[in-house]
Amino acid sequence: MMNPLTWLGFVLSACVFAVVFLGGVIVYGDEVARSIAITAAFFACVSQFIGQDQRVWKASIVTAWIAFAVSACALVAFWFGV
Numbered sequence: 001m002m003n004p005l006t007w008l009g010f011v012l013s014a015c016v017f018a019v020v021f022l023g024g025v026i027v028y029g030d031e032v033a034r035s036i037a038i039t040a041a042f043f044a045c046v047s048q049f050i051g052q053d054q055r056v057w058k059a060s061i062v063t064a065w066i067a068f069a070v071s072a073c074a075l076v077a078f079w080f081g082v
Contacts, residue, residue, distance in 0.1 A: 014044075014048075018041065018044060021071065021075075022037045022040060022041050022044075022071065022074070025037040025074050025075065025078050026038065026041075028078075029074070029077070029078045030077075030078075030081055030082075032077050032082050033074055033077040033078040033081075033082070036070060036073050036074035036077050037071070037074040037078075039070050039074075040067050040068075040070035040071040040073075040074055041067075043063055043064075043066050043067035043070055044064070044067040046063050046067075047060050047061075047063035047064040047066075047067055048060075050063055051064075
């Protein structure tokens with residue numbers, strides 16, 4: 001189990017990332033970038049929900065990586081205005 005202070009740092013960092021990055025893309029992005037960013041936020045929420053059960057921690061990690069990959073796609077769509 002992780003140190004509670006370290007865990008809190010990870011949680012706060014994830015929240016700041018979600019608000020700044022995904023919030024910015026959703027507010028300032030075009031239609032496609034918004035849809036991709038909302039999908040990334042959905043996968044991030046699913047990852048956090050799955051992560052509450054310690055027996056399926058691998059699924060939580062895989063879902064988190066999917067969320068990061070979809071976030072990268074949202075960033076590319078935001079940059080190029082796809």
